[in-house]
Amino acid sequence: MLKTRVITAVTLLAGLLVVLFFLPTPGWLGFCALICALAAWEWGGLAGWGRKARVIYGAVLWCLCFAGGVILLSPHASFPLMLFFFAWVFWLLVVPLWLSGKWPLMRSWWSAVLAGVVVLIPPALVFFALRELFGPWFLLSACALVWVADIAAYFSGRAIGGRKLAPSISPGKTWAGAIGAVIGVLVYCNVVWFAMDVDRMVLPAGADREGILSVLLPQAVFIALAAWSIIGDLFESLLKRQAGVKDSSNLLPGHGGILDRIDSLLPTLPLIAIFLVK
Numbered sequence: 584m585l586k587t588r589v590i591t592a593v594t595l596l597a598g599l600l601v602v603l604f605f606l607p608t609p610g611w612l613g614f615c616a617l618i619c620a621l622a623a624w625e626w627g628g629l630a631g632w633g634r635k636a637r638v639i640y641g642a643v644l645w646c647l648c649f650a651g652g653v654i655l656l657s658p659h660a661s662f663p664l665m666l667f668f669f670a671w672v673f674w675l676l677v678v679p680l681w682l683s684g685k686w687p688l689m690r691s692w693w694s695a696v697l698a699g700v701v702v703l704i705p706p707a708l709v710f711f712a713l714r715e716l717f718g719p720w721f722l723l724s725a726c727a728l729v730w731v732a733d734i735a736a737y738f739s740g741r742a743i744g745g746r747k748l749a750p751s752i753s754p755g756k757t758w759a760g761a762i763g764a765v766i767g768v769l770v771y772c773n774v775v776w777f778a779m780d781v782d783r784m785v786l787p788a789g790a791d792r793e794g795i796l797s798v799l800l801p802q803a804v805f806i807a808l809a810a811w812s813i814i815g816d817l818f819e820s821l822l823k824r825q826a827g828v829k830d831s832s833n834l835l836p837g838h839g840g841i842l843d844r845i846d847s848l849l850p851t852l853p854l855i856a857i858f859l860v861k
Contacts (some may be wrong), residue, residue, distance in 0.1 A: 588837035595835065595844075603719045612652040612711050619707035620645035622841045623699055625831040629822045629842075630688045630695040640699070648704050652711045670705035670853040673698075674811055678818055678850070682752065688822050706845070706852035713855070724775050725855055729847040731771040732764040732812045739763025748813075753820040761813055768809035769802065776801060804858050811850035819846035 602614050623644040627637035651666070680686075688695050713722040740760025748756040819842055823831060830839030838844060 591835055591837045595838075603714060603722065608656075608715060611714060612649055615652065615707050615711040616645045616648040618710070618841060618845070619648040619703050621834065622703050622707075622845065625834075625840045625842045626695075626699045626703065628832060629826045629828070630692075630699075631826065632695075640696070644700070644703060647700070648707045651704060651708050655708055655712055656715065666701075666705050667709070667853045667856045670701050670850075671857055673701045674814065674850040674853070678814060682749070682814070682817060682821060685751075685821060685825075687825050689825075702849055705856075706849050709852040709856040710848075713852075717859075725852070726848065728768060728772060728775075728808060729812050729851060731767045732809050733816075733847065735767025736760035736764035736813070739766075749817055752817055752824065756813075756817070761810075764813060765806055765809040768812075769805050772801070772805040772808070804854070808851050808854060811854060812847040815847045815850040818849075819843070 602611065606614060620641040624637045624641035627640045632640070688698070710722070713725060736756070737760065740755075740757045740763065743757070743759035743763075745757050745759045747754060748758050748761055819831070823829065831842035832840030834840050835844065
């Protein structure tokens with residue numbers, strides 16, 4: 584099992600680096616749309632849909648994602664930006680209620696369809712846009728934020744243990760792990776922030792980069808990113824628990840499915856996009 588996990592992880596990383604650094608813009612957009620489509624196919628499985636409905640849903644979301652990417656690079660990019668805002672509101676207001684009430688995804692067909700659009704398309708478009716606007720290294724640094732949060736949560740949770748974060752949803756997660764994730768993300772993001780001079784990308788020309796707001800606002804965003812990465816993980820854990828499955832699919836041997844690998848990115852990427860929009 585460990586050997587399979589390692590082989591899959593190395594293959595995925597190598598493949599990601601190749602497409603990230605060498606694919607031209609149309610190919611990169613097609614790749615991002617493909618990830619969205621595969622995740623949509625898994626989403627349909629968690630909702631209890633049949634094979635045909637899952638394939639159709641994946642194909643529709645591929646088309647919507649590709650079209651959204653084309654619009655995003657045009658002078659008239661209001662639709663994707665509005666979608667980022669709706670995603671932000673969804674994760675901020677709806678998902679906490681969803682987790683608290685443990686709403687079933689398969690409660691109604693139309694709600695599962697709409698929720699999938701809001702959950703999957705915005706992060707796919709952000710994933711596409713970050714490379715196009717800021718370069719592949721910036722996108723990798725954004726993804727690494729989630730990896731740091733996961734690693735810090737794992738080791739701090741195992742070392743300290745203590746009170747469970749959400750025992751009825753994900754029994755392995757603890758408050759110690761969540762606090763460790765926040766601390767890890769704060770350290771990592773501050774290093775990246777200054778190393779990559781991110782405030783140059785975010786603040787308008789002539790803005791006061793030494794002001795208290797320019798210091799405190801990024802810290803608040805970093806904490807929110809860490810918190811929402813955990814919420815994304817908990818959200819998918821709830822859906823899998825309700826569907827009675829361990830993984831979202833078996834597309835990635837030893838690692839489960841696409842959603843299992845991107846669950847923490849789903850809420851964090853739209854927040855990054857909103858923060859970067861001037």
